[in-house]
Amino acid sequence: MDxxxxxxxxxxxxxxxxxxxxxLTPEMRERAHRTGTHHDWEFHRRMAExxxxxxxxxxxxxxQGRGALEMMxxxxxxxxxxxPVDGMGITMLVADVIRSVGTAEQKERILPAxxxxxxxxxxxxxxxxxxxxxxxxxxxxxxxxxxxxxxGQKMFTTLAHxxxxxxxxxxxxxxxxxxxxxxxxxxPMTLPGIDIQPVHTMGGERTNITFYTDVRVPDxxxxxxxxxxxxVMRVALAFERGGAMGTEIxxxxxxxxxWSRRSFGPGGxxxxxxxxxxxxxxxxxxxxxxxxxxxxxxxxxxxHNGVPNPVFGSMAKLYLTEALVASLSELLDRLGPAGxxxxxxxxxxxxxxxxAAFRHVxxxxxxxxxxxxQRSIVAERGLGLPRTR
Amino acid sequence: xxxxxxxxQQHLRDTFDALLAKHCTVGHVRDAEPTGFDxxxxxxxxxxxxxxxxxxxxxxxxxxxLLELGLVAEACGASLAPVxxxxxxxxxxILSSLGRTGQAxxxxxxxxxPLVVFAPRAVAAENVAPVVPFAAVAxxxxxxxxxxxxxxxPPLPLPRKPNLGSGALADVxxxxxxxxxxxxxxxxxxxxxxALGEWRAVMAAALTGLAARALAVGVGYVTERxxxxxxxxxxxxxxxRLAEVATEADGARLLWQEAACAHDAGDPKAATLAHMxxxxxxxxxxxxxxxxxxxxxxxxxxLEYDIQLFYRRAKAWPLAVGSxxxxxxxLADEWFAPDEEQQWISD
Numbered sequence: 001m002d003x004x005x006x007x008x009x010x011x012x013x014x015x016x017x018x019x020x021x022x023x024l025t026p027e028m029r030e031r032a033h034r035t036g037t038h039h040d041w042e043f044h045r046r047m048a049e050x051x052x053x054x055x056x057x058x059x060x061x062x063x064q065g066r067g068a069l070e071m072m073x074x075x076x077x078x079x080x081x082x083x084p085v086d087g088m089g090i091t092m093l094v095a096d097v098i099r100s101v102g103t104a105e106q107k108e109r110i111l112p113a114x115x116x117x118x119x120x121x122x123x124x125x126x127x128x129x130x131x132x133x134x135x136x137x138x139x140x141x142x143x144x145x146x147x148x149x150x151x152g153q154k155m156f157t158t159l160a161h162x163x164x165x166x167x168x169x170x171x172x173x174x175x176x177x178x179x180x181x182x183x184x185x186x187x188p189m190t191l192p193g194i195d196i197q198p199v200h201t202m203g204g205e206r207t208n209i210t211f212y213t214d215v216r217v218p219d220x221x222x223x224x225x226x227x228x229x230x231x232v233m234r235v236a237l238a239f240e241r242g243g244a245m246g247t248e249i250x251x252x253x254x255x256x257x258x259w260s261r262r263s264f265g266p267g268g269x270x271x272x273x274x275x276x277x278x279x280x281x282x283x284x285x286x287x288x289x290x291x292x293x294x295x296x297x298x299x300x301x302x303x304h305n306g307v308p309n310p311v312f313g314s315m316a317k318l319y320l321t322e323a324l325v326a327s328l329s330e331l332l333d334r335l336g337p338a339g340x341x342x343x344x345x346x347x348x349x350x351x352x353x354x355x356a357a358f359r360h361v362x363x364x365x366x367x368x369x370x371x372x373x374q375r376s377i378v379a380e381r382g383l384g385l386p387r388t389r
Numbered sequence: 390x391x392x393x394x395x396x397x398q399q400h401l402r403d404t405f406d407a408l409l410a411k412h413c414t415v416g417h418v419r420d421a422e423p424t425g426f427d428x429x430x431x432x433x434x435x436x437x438x439x440x441x442x443x444x445x446x447x448x449x450x451x452x453x454x455l456l457e458l459g460l461v462a463e464a465c466g467a468s469l470a471p472v473x474x475x476x477x478x479x480x481x482x483i484l485s486s487l488g489r490t491g492q493a494x495x496x497x498x499x500x501x502x503p504l505v506v507f508a509p510r511a512v513a514a515e516n517v518a519p520v521v522p523f524a525a526v527a528x529x530x531x532x533x534x535x536x537x538x539x540x541x542x543p544p545l546p547l548p549r550k551p552n553l554g555s556g557a558l559a560d561v562x563x564x565x566x567x568x569x570x571x572x573x574x575x576x577x578x579x580x581x582x583x584a585l586g587e588w589r590a591v592m593a594a595a596l597t598g599l600a601a602r603a604l605a606v607g608v609g610y611v612t613e614r615x616x617x618x619x620x621x622x623x624x625x626x627x628x629x630r631l632a633e634v635a636t637e638a639d640g641a642r643l644l645w646q647e648a649a650c651a652h653d654a655g656d657p658k659a660a661t662l663a664h665m666x667x668x669x670x671x672x673x674x675x676x677x678x679x680x681x682x683x684x685x686x687x688x689x690x691x692l693e694y695d696i697q698l699f700y701r702r703a704k705a706w707p708l709a710v711g712s713x714x715x716x717x718x719x720l721a722d723e724w725f726a727p728d729e730e731q732q733w734i735s736d
Contacts, residue, residue: 001398001456002391003647069390257725278721279714285724286644286665293643294636300390315636322633372629379628382635383608386623 003296005069012066013073019050020081032084033343033356036206039087039120039162048117053092057099062115068303072246072296079247080254087120087159094121094167094186097223097236105220110165110186122163124154124187124210125233131155132373134169135179135230139212141170148185148222150193150215156367157210160196163189166210167236172227182229186221187212203360237369245320245364246295249288249327252357255350256331257281277334284331287323294319311382318374321364328358392643394460401442401457405464408437413468415695421471425549425557426526431472435501439474440481448485448492449499454653455587459594459645466598469702471555473523475591476506480531483507483538483584487571494540503528505540508561509588509710511581516564522709525549525559531571531584532561538577540569554705586660588710590652593645593666596706600638600670600677603699607631607681610696614686627684634677641670664720671707678703 005013023046032038047053056071057063066074078085095114098106113119130136139152150170160166165186173181187194193215199207224232260272260281271277294316302308332339335349343352365371379385394402412430421427443458444450451457458478465474481498484491484505498505506527512518512534518541524530525548530541543566547559572580608631611622621627648662678700682689689696710716 001394001646001650003650005390260725272725275718279717282668282717282720282724285720286669289647289662289665290637290640290644290669293647294640296390297392297639297643300392304392315639318633319636319640372625375629375632376625378632378635379622383604383628383631385608385612385628385631386620388623388625388628 003293005073008067009069009073012070013077016052016074016077019046020077020083024081024083028084029082033204036200036204037159037162038084038205039159040084041117041162043084044088044120045117047088048115053088053117054095054115061099068299072299076247079245080251082251087162090123090159091119091121093236094123094165097167097232098186100235101224101232103220106186106223113164119165120159120163121186122157122159122166122189124157124160124166124168126155127153128155132370134233135182137169137171137182139168139170141172141183141185141217143172143219143226144216146219148217148219150185150187150212150217152212154210154212156199156207157196158205158207160189160208160210161198161206165189167223168212169229169233172229179230181227182233183226184223184229184232185217186223187215187217188221191215191217201363203363204356205360205363245317245324246292248320248324248361248364249284249291252324252328252331252354253281253284253288255353256284256334259335259350259354271334274334280330280334284327287327291316291320291323311378314369314374314377315382317369318371318378321361322371324364325361328354328361332358392646398457398460401453402460402464404437405434405439405461408433409464409468409470413465413470415469415698418469418471418698422555424526425471425552425555426523427471428526430470431504432501434470434472434474440478440501441499443478444481444485444495444499448495450481450485455590455649456646456653458591459649462591462594463598463601463642463645466595467602469599469602469698471557473504473506473527475588475595476509476523476527477504479584479588479591480505480507480529482587483531483571483580486580486583490571505529505531507584507588508532509585512563516562518561518563520550520552520558520709521561522706523557524561525557530561532563533577533581534563534568536574536577537570538572538580539563540571542567542569552705553708554702556705582660585710586663587652589667590645590648590659590663592706592710593641593648593663593670596667596670596674596703597638597641597645599699599703599706600634600641600674603674603678603681603696603703604631604634604638606696606699607634607677607684610681611684621684630680631684634673634680637669637673638677641666641673644669661720661723664716664723667707667710668713668716668720671703671713674703674707 028040028043051064055064055066059065091114125134127137127139141148141150157166165188168185168187170183170185171181172183193213195211197209199209201207260277261270264270298312298316301312331354338347338349341348341352342355376388380387412433417427438451439461441450443453446452462474481495484495484498497503504527506523508518508521508530512532518532521530532539532541541561541563543561550558552558611627612620614621645666648666651662652659682696682700685694685696688694
């Protein structure tokens with residue numbers, strides 16, 4: 001057994017770190033925090049120039065042929081630095097799908113702009129009445145000659161206001177099983193009939209509701225077969241698992257540890273001398289390590305066996321996000337009354353980043369498959385318990 | 390990176406799994422409850438090489454490390470084996486690290502005589518090491534007494550103290566025993582700290598095994614038990630709780646394995662990882678046993694059902710070293726030494 005990520009990862013990690021200290025400016029982080037849009041075109045294009053958007057693709061397809069562990073180091077560094085990479089994450093997820101199941105025309109006409117850092121995707125799965133039960137979508141795509149006419153509404157279309165395309169899950173038939181009547185499209189956001197309404201969230205992130213009224217999409221932008229959208233979704237889900245979440249706890253722990261060492265009070269001493277504070281930090285450090293390992297296992301196993309193990313992915317997502325929520329609650333307790341102060345106030349401990357994180361973390365147990373969905377996957381597919389719904 | 394066991398490690402695991410499946414059934418565990426010790430099982434395990442497993446070949450051992458020891462300990466934990474599968478191998482490793490002083494003693498220990506155990510708690514009280522696991526059956530106890538690491542030969546037999554985990558616990562009267570000084574001062578403390586780190590890593594493995602088996606017992610029960618016309622395992626509250634336990638048990642396994650590998654590779658993070666692994670596995674074992682017991686309903690409370698065996702030991706085993714609260718403070722000491730840049734993710 002060997003738990004190290006290897007020399008190549010260490011080399012790449014150092015490269016990424018150096019890049020971040022040069023190109024990720026405090027203004028970029030501040031702007032992402034203030035606007036709630038965790039995408040920065042300038043930063044994104046710098047990453048593209050380095051060839052890192054698709055660093056994990058084979059060299060003969062324009063990538064750098066980097067392995068899963070190198071990519072893990074890459075994502076860890078981005079997350080630890082607090083880089084605004086939501087746009088990159090979603091875009092490369094969809095780009096991976098296009099590379100894997102898209103047509104030659106799609107690859108030719110769309111991917112070059114994506115890899116140049118000039119094209120962004122957003123996801124259009126969730127609807128007002130289709131959240132965890134995603135096969136319940138009713139946004140309708142009707143064929144009309146060489147075009148499709150789309151009508152419906154999508155919730156939480158994060159980054160729609162910046163994106164060039166929405167990766168849209170639609171219903172193409174009501175015949176047969178629900179999940180066999182779905183079709184996926186890449187819908188240009190510039191088409192007539194698309195309306196974007198901003199939605200502001202407790203965590204400060206801006207998301208959107210998007211409305212689609214008689215939007216006419218050419219057939220060449222359909223991804224996968226007609227009524228075969230469920231399988232395309234599954235491809236996308238496999239890419240979604242095991243992202244940068246493994247370091248979220250560590251990032252906040254680092255902030256808290258730095259705060260705990262700051263001296264305070266006339267008598268000297270620092271919060272880190274308080275046994276309660278120390279116990280909390282130690283507890284959070286354990287969770288950070290366990291979460292990192294569960295995530296690492298998912299990624300290693302998937303690379304080693306060639307197919308992702310859905311139970312491993314669910315365990316990692318479940319543990320990391322639930323531990324994140326618990327940890328932020330405990331860390332904020334330790335900050336005491338000043339813990340409520342927000343970024344911008346000079347008295348805010350840890351510059352208010354833990355307060356901001358406390359508001360952000362609940363969503364992590366919801367998006368990308370709720371904790372309840374993950375627990376059901378572990379219970380049914382991992383433990384062999386009867387179906388729970 | 391490689392998370393698979395080697396063929397030899399897999400073989401080792403299979404060997405002890407088979408041995409335990411035959412000679413350490415729940416029936417054996419119940420039979421041993423009055424004494425906390427199964428001498429037949431112990432003889433078999435020493436003959437199969439448990440004590441010499443993680444001793445260097447130059448000292449007459451098999452040359453394995455903490456990872457190998459942990460693999461066996463996980464199997465023993467799952468079976469609730471009433472033998473010092475952590476305490477004796479760790480004691481043997483102390484002897485092997487003492488050079489010539491230890492070798493003569495070690496030769497006997499490896500052949501099974503005398504039975505030596507490591508006391509994981511430094512003795513602060515005057516002249517008694519209180520509630521030492523397996524002291525009621527051991528012939529020698531290695532303990533840190535003030536600044537001396539002692540090999541204590543207590544007057545036999547020490548009276549066993551009735552206890553939660555049905556262990557062979559006894560107070561060791563250091564004052565009225567024959568004591569051999571193994572090391573003194575900084576040397577003594579260093580040997581003790583090293584052994585305690587090893588104890589934590591291997592005990593973490595044992596507790597992981599206990600958690601995983603307690604979970605399996607729970608899963609088995611909720612799959613068979615029917616209420617309201619369906620198996621109770623089909624209720625989300627039950628399935629979801631068990632899914633959390635399963636997730637944590639996997640996490641506990643990864644963590645003890647990481648700690649053991651770090652130790653075997655001489656990584657400076659090893660002691661901290663062992664601490665983390667021990668604390669996490671302790672919590673997970675208790676939670677696994679507790680939820681599994683709860684989902685048995687009233688039956689879980691009956692002595693006749695096995696889950697109570699797990700519930701009691703999950704709490705009792707980690708307490709050998711003291712409170713979780715104290716352990717967390719120790720971990721904090723190690724983990725954020727004032728000037729150290731914390732770079733856990735710095736591979």
